[in-house]
Amino acid sequence: MEINQTRRQIAGMRQSLFDQGLVDEQFVQLEELQDDANPNFVEEVATLYYRDSSRLIQNLDQALEKSPLDFNKLDNYMHQLKGSSSSIGAKKVKAECTHFKEYCRTANREGCMRSFQQLKKEYVLLKKKLEAYFQMARQAGPSNAACRPK
Amino acid sequence: MAPQQQFHVLAVDDSIIDRKLIERLLKTSSYQVTVVDSGSKALEFLGLNEDEQMDQDVSSVLPSDHQQDLEVNLIITDYWMPGMTGYELLRKIKQSKSLKDIPVVIMSSENVPSRINRCLKEGAEEFFLKPVQMSDVNKLKPHLLRGRAMEDEPIINKIEATLEVI
Numbered sequence: 639m640e641i642n643q644t645r646r647q648i649a650g651m652r653q654s655l656f657d658q659g660l661v662d663e664q665f666v667q668l669e670e671l672q673d674d675a676n677p678n679f680v681e682e683v684a685t686l687y688y689r690d691s692s693r694l695i696q697n698l699d700q701a702l703e704k705s706p707l708d709f710n711k712l713d714n715y716m717h718q719l720k721g722s723s724s725s726i727g728a729k730k731v732k733a734e735c736t737h738f739k740e741y742c743r744t745a746n747r748e749g750c751m752r753s754f755q756q757l758k759k760e761y762v763l764l765k766k767k768l769e770a771y772f773q774m775a776r777q778a779g780p781s782n783a784a785c786r787p788k
Numbered sequence: 789m790a791p792q793q794q795f796h797v798l799a800v801d802d803s804i805i806d807r808k809l810i811e812r813l814l815k816t817s818s819y820q821v822t823v824v825d826s827g828s829k830a831l832e833f834l835g836l837n838e839d840e841q842m843d844q845d846v847s848s849v850l851p852s853d854h855q856q857d858l859e860v861n862l863i864i865t866d867y868w869m870p871g872m873t874g875y876e877l878l879r880k881i882k883q884s885k886s887l888k889d890i891p892v893v894i895m896s897s898e899n900v901p902s903r904i905n906r907c908l909k910e911g912a913e914e915f916f917l918k919p920v921q922m923s924d925v926n927k928l929k930p931h932l933l934r935g936r937a938m939e940d941e942p943i944i945n946k947i948e949a950t951l952e953v954i
Contacts, residue, residue: 664919664921667921668809671816676812679812683809686804686808717897721806722803722806725803725805725918725919727919
């Protein structure tokens with residue numbers, strides 16, 4: 639049956655998020671907060687995250703163009719980004735935030751630049767995968783909203 | 789007998805994602821929730837003008853039937869916020885005659901023992917490491933129940949006093 643194939647696909651996509659280290663246990667916590675009354679909670683949080691963090695990424699981009707770098711300011715932005723990445727379970731993005739903060743602490747401009755490039759890569763990759771996952775889940779209908787398999 | 793009112797929790801966090809998360813966690817636990825994005829908005833909601841040393845007389849600010857709706861049974865706040873930190877908010881609440889008995893819980897993304905100790909010393913009931921999870925929110929119940937028991941105490945004392953007369 640078509641619906642079973644879709645369900646298998648969804649489960650597969652979900653599993654690869656974990657297998658590829660893109661998301662961690664916090665993502666599961668979010669899934670567990672989904673129920674019939676809040677069937678799209680994870681997607682809602684993810685949407686909020688991407689909207690909010692794109693602002694931070696923009697701020698970081700601009701701040702990294704300045705000379706000399708204001709490491710305090712950069713650290714502040716990154717602290718916010720790390721926090722929200724952690725709240726959504728974005729494992730790789732969060733790890734890269736930690737690296738960046740360490741480079742701020744040691745006032746390492748090169749390190750910050752490199753780290754930020756890597757961070758943006760991870761950020762975009764996760765966004766694409768999540769979007770595809772949520773879209774697939776929605777296609778399967780409301781009763782199959784992205785959630786932890788029982 | 790009228791059903792006991794739901795517990796009302798005031799959550800304070802400057803992060804929009806964390807506000808959504810804490811709101812969902814609290815609502816899942818069947819708490820009534822108000823969420824604000826800063827310490828000053830929290831104080832405003834609580835009826836305390838942050839510039840004043842003495843409390844405003846709340847009844848002069850709000851009609852009396854609103855007070856019941858606004859009663860807050862617990863405050864959960866992020867530590868690191870621009871403007872007023874969660875620690876500063878905690879201090880103001882503990883210094884306030886009308887608010888000092890409301891249990892306060894601090895949340896933080898950083899595990900800094902000196903920070904945790906300072907908050908607990910200042911009167912915070914719990915310190916949660918972010919991201920906050922259901923298992924953390926489950927720890928709130930005893931603090932809420934204790935608060936309600938303390939509220940009921942004067943009534944119980946009255947009842948006991950009448951019993952002695954009989």
